[in-house]
Amino acid sequence: MKTSTSEGKHCDPVFLCHTLRQMQMKKISESASGSVVLNRHKGQSKILKYNTENINQITLDEEALEQVEYFT
Template sequence: MRNEKAAGPGNIPADALSHTCHHMQKKTTGEAAASASVSLNINRGRIKIFKYNMENTNAITFDGETLEEVETIT
């Protein structure tokens, strides 16, 4: 018998959701470094995390600040 963690929204395994949050954090950090290397500044006030059909317990941060989560895009 397999011992798996409980499934999250959309029947996605909880460890996969955790991996996705970790991947988003790595991607955000990488984008910041790449932008800085070519003298581009990222406007922190305009960065939002689109929350779709999931409960995120891991906040995504940028430059030490937690990014705002939104449920709709305007």
């Protein structure tokens, strides 16, 4: 009687093809979910940008601070 071992499974071409297909699908799925997350963060950045606009001048010791476009 022939028994199956874990070593024997790894040499089976059908098993290898199936495993490769699963890995490719997982990679595609992870890539798609990553792009969704990035798009969501882009939208949040726009909201944050609009919420941080201020028309009132900021003063320190009665001196106006200069306007800054971006913080790094």
